[in-house]
Amino acid sequence: MTQQLTFIGGGNIALAIYGGLLDAGYPPQSITVSDPSPAQGALATAMGLTWQADNASAIKTADIVLVCVKPNWVETVCQELQPALEGQTLVSVAAGVSTAQIAQWSGTDRVIRCMPNTPALVKTGMMGLFSNPSVHPDTCAAVENLLSSVGLTTWFDQESDLDAVTAISGSxxxxxxxxxxxxxxxxxxxxxxxxxxxxxxxxxxxxxxxxxxxxxxxxxxxxxxxxxxxxxxxxxxxxxxxxxxxxxxxxxxxxxxxxxxxxxxx
Ligand SMILES: NC(=O)c1ccc[n+]([C@@H]2O[C@H](COP(=O)([O-])OP(=O)(O)OC[C@H]3O[C@@H](n4cnc5c(N)ncnc54)[C@H](OP(=O)(O)O)[C@@H]3O)[C@@H](O)[C@H]2O)c1
Missing domain, CATH: 1.10.3730.10 (ProC C-terminal domain-like)
Incomplete structure (x- = not known):
């Protein structure tokens, strides 16, 4: 079953991921981008995606929510999402923001953290992944499958390993x-x-x-x-x-x- 995806933040890394998904044949009608910037909205709608400027409304029909804003925006975004979360899994790409922080701010412990790198823009990215134990293995597999459209993925058992991933493949x-x-x-x-x-x-x-x-x-x-x-x-x-x-x-x-x-x- 195709997962309904919502990207919160439609900047560089979001564009790399949804661009890779579209190139791999992912249906555009299953992707929503929520970003206050009309320029990002125009980019998304030109590719057949749905654009929303309100984060909470944008995740209503989502299965997976990809949080692609700058790290200093993650707390605000999670608090906005909290009332609208009904079983969705959050996937954060924000550097240096822990799954515990995201769980605390959003009120859900279904959180996956991803450390990507810029070659994702040319589909040769390297992504380190860590999942909170509350995420169902099928959801982890679905997320891995999605992110594989822009590069290789590797799971880590310890969240602290993402600091090493940041130092090696992130930077x-x-x-x-x-x-x-x-x-x-x-x-x-x-x-x-x-x-x-x-x-x-x-x-x-x-x-x-x-x-x-x-x-x-x-x-x-x-x-x-x-x-x-x-x-x-x-x-x-x-x-x-x-x-x-x-x-x-x-x-x-x-x-x-x-x-x-x-x-x-x-
Ligand atoms: N780029 C990379 O290679 C890379 C690598 C590893 C990790 N990351 C992580 O990826 C995240 C995004 O980085 P990026 O390079 O894609 O940043 P970016 O290009 O600046 O994209 C972020 C987007 O989020 C929008 N935004 C800001 N506040 C928002 C809100 N409250 N709700 C929804 N959207 C909002 C921004 O709009 P405005 O421009 O109008 O503010 C912008 O379009 C960061 O947390 C970073 O740590 C990026």
């Missing part, structure tokens, strides 16, 4: 962009024209990610395979090893995790 696209920036800077310093440098770097990143995704070998094994003794790759990787590249990246991820933990504590 991770920015780390790869940073590496790309650095390599483009290096290419330009060798006299390569900017547009060409960008193509060299982005296509290399895409190729490396595709190889890693499609291979049974670890990234370490893939790196060894392209590193000949005394060769060019070894010259670069030796320098990174001497500078303790792994320790630097681990410390950066730990800083992101600590920040996520601090935000979740409020």
């Amino acid at each position: 991770g696209p920015a780390y790869f962009f940073y590496l790309m920036e650095a390599m483009i800077t290096a290419a330009e310093s060798f006299g390569i024209e900017a547009a060409v440098a960008r193509t060299l770097v982005v296509q290399t990143a895409l190729g490396a990610a595709s190889m890693a995704a499609g291979s049974e070998h670890s990234p370490n094994a893939l790196r060894q395979q392209v590193t000949s003794p005394g060769g060019t790759t070894e010259a670069a990787c030796s320098l990174l090893t001497e500078a303790d590249f792994t320790a630097l990246v681990t410390a950066a991820c730990a800083a992101a995790k600590a920040r996520s933990e601090a935000l979740s504590a409020h």
Whole structure:
């Protein structure tokens, strides 16, 4: 049976998810978007969805409510939804907002928390999921199925693991962009024209990610395979090893995790 979905907030991440669902053949008449912005409403209605500006009215016929507003809006939104909740499951994508907080504000403990990332916009997202034990396994399976339209999903038993997910896949696209920036800077310093440098770097990143995704070998094994003794790759990787590249990246991820933990504590 097709689930009736309501997105509360129709911004970037909502658009990524409902866009992916529509592309996968999800019926537009089963999706409502609630957002005060007429621009988001116009976007949704142009795709055949129902637009509402009132959150409580928008969830009346919903089975699953996807809370896609900024974290500082979640409490207000949950309080608005509370009187209209009659068995719907809430799925929140808000960073740093716990299922306990959502349960407290909304009055329902049927809550799933999802940590997506921006590649969901191009259907290569990575989403960590945690469910409150009150959510029926069939509903968890339905939510997983919905979110799979924009990327891969993995469930976690401990909600605290979502801080690690935030640090790795949530913030991770920015780390790869940073590496790309650095390599483009290096290419330009060798006299390569900017547009060409960008193509060299982005296509290399895409190729490396595709190889890693499609291979049974670890990234370490893939790196060894392209590193000949005394060769060019070894010259670069030796320098990174001497500078303790792994320790630097681990410390950066730990800083992101600590920040996520601090935000979740409020
Ligand atoms: N973008 C990502 O890659 C990403 C990754 C991980 C997690 N998240 C989480 O996803 C959530 C949404 O992020 P986003 O990037 O999609 O934000 P966004 O583009 O700003 O979208 C949020 C939308 O919610 C609307 N809104 C504000 N108050 C509302 C209310 N009371 N009721 C209904 N709608 C309301 C906003 O309208 P106005 O613009 O008019 O205020 C906006 O259209 C955040 O909690 C974030 O932590 C996002």
